[in-house]
Amino acid sequence: MADESGAGASDQPKASSELPAIDFSTFVLSLSTTALYQMGLLADPETHEKASPNREIAQQTIYALEMLREKTRGNLEDEEAKLLDSLLYELRLRFVELDA
Secondary structure, rough: OOOOOOOOHHOOOOOOOOOOOOOOHHHHHHHEEEEEEEEHOOOOOOOOOEEEOOOOHHHHHHHHHHHHHHHHHHOOHHHHHHHHHHHHHHHHHHHHHHOO
């Protein structure tokens, strides 16, 4: 029987008020931001310095997003699917431009 006093609530991790709620869109946006950082296109938010591009790691992050798209096909809301497709398009374009 559940205790109405809130006992047991400490068993659940509390979300930090500074972080946004995690949903599918937030997760894929986070991965795409990571890929842009790995490509040396975004600065570190703390140091404000760009990292040297690491093509292999960036490509692996893009592959992870592609895998998510395949594994979730047919299970996403239309907006989530559009977001994932547009992020992948943008990341691939930026990845190819690294060589230009």
